[in-house]
Amino acid sequence: MSISLQLQRAAIGALDLIFPVRCASCDAPGESPFCGVCADTLVPLAPGCPVCGEPGDEALLPLLKPRRCQHCREKPPPFVMATAPYLHGGALAEAIHRLKYERREDLGPALAVLFEGCAGPRSDCLCPIPLHPRRLRQRGYDQARLLADGAAKRFRIPVVPLLTRVRDTGQQVGRDRAARERNVRGAFAGSEKAHGLRVCLVDDVLTTGATAAAAAQALLNAGAARVEVRTLARAP
Secondary structure (H helix, E strand, C coil): CCHHHHHHHHHHHHHHHHCCCECCCCCCECCCCCCHHHHCCCCECCCECCCCCCECCCCCHHHHCCCCCHHHHHCCCCCCEEECCEECCHHHHHHHHHHHHCCCCCHHHHHHHHHHHCCCCCCCEEEECCCCHHHHHHHCCCHHHHHHHHHHHHHCCCECCCEEECCCCCCCCCCCHHHHHHHHCCCEEECHHHCCCEEEEEEEEECCCHHHHHHHHHHHHCCCCEEEEEEEEECC
16 A cells, blocks of 8 residues: 555544544434434435426326426426435435535535435536525535535536526525516526536525526526536425
8 A cells, every 4th residue: 555545544534533424414423424313214206207306196107107297398497307316305404404504514525425316417517506696605605516516526527617696586485486486587697608518407405496497598598508407305
C-alpha cells in the first residue's frame, strides 16, 4: 500500500472519529443515510403516470399498461418524464426538511445516495433547480445543487448550471396546483448554453410538478433538446 493511500485512509478514519456517520433523520450513529428503524419508513415509488410519476391507484395496472394521469393527458408538461426513488414521507421527509430548513448542509451528499434507486436519465447533463439569490444568501447553500453533485456520481453525468431563478417565488407549500403554476410562471431563465442539450433537472421533492415544469419550459425556450426530472421524493 502506498504512503499516500495510507495517509488518505488515516485522514478518513480521523474524520469518522470527529464526525461519525449518523442517520439523516434521527441522528442515530453508525448508519447513513438512514438507520434501520428509519429506513423501514421509506416507501418506494409505485408504478404510476409514466410522465409525471404520480403513483397509480392500482399497483399492477400501470405495469401492465402504462397510462398517463388525467392532468398529463389534459395538459402535458414540458418535461418528458419525472421520477423519484421514494414517496415523500416518514424519515425521508424529515431528512429533506432538515437539509432545507435546519442548515444541515452535510445531509446533501448522504441523501444523494438514494438516487441509486432511480433509473438513469438519458441526458447530457444534470441541472439543479436553483434557489433565488436572496434565498441562497439566507440559506448559505443550494440543496438542489448538493443533490445534483451527488447524483452526478451515481449517474456519471456532469452537473451544468443552466438556470437562473429570476423571481423569488416563496414557498409552494399550502398552494393548490393552479396557484403553484401561477406562482412559478416565468420564474426561471435558461442559459444559451442549454441549446441542443438533453437536460435532467434535479430537485428534492416533486409535488404537482409546477416548479419542474416552469424550469423545464425555460430550458426548452433556451433551446434544450429535451428535459427529464429526477427528485429524491415524490409526493403521494
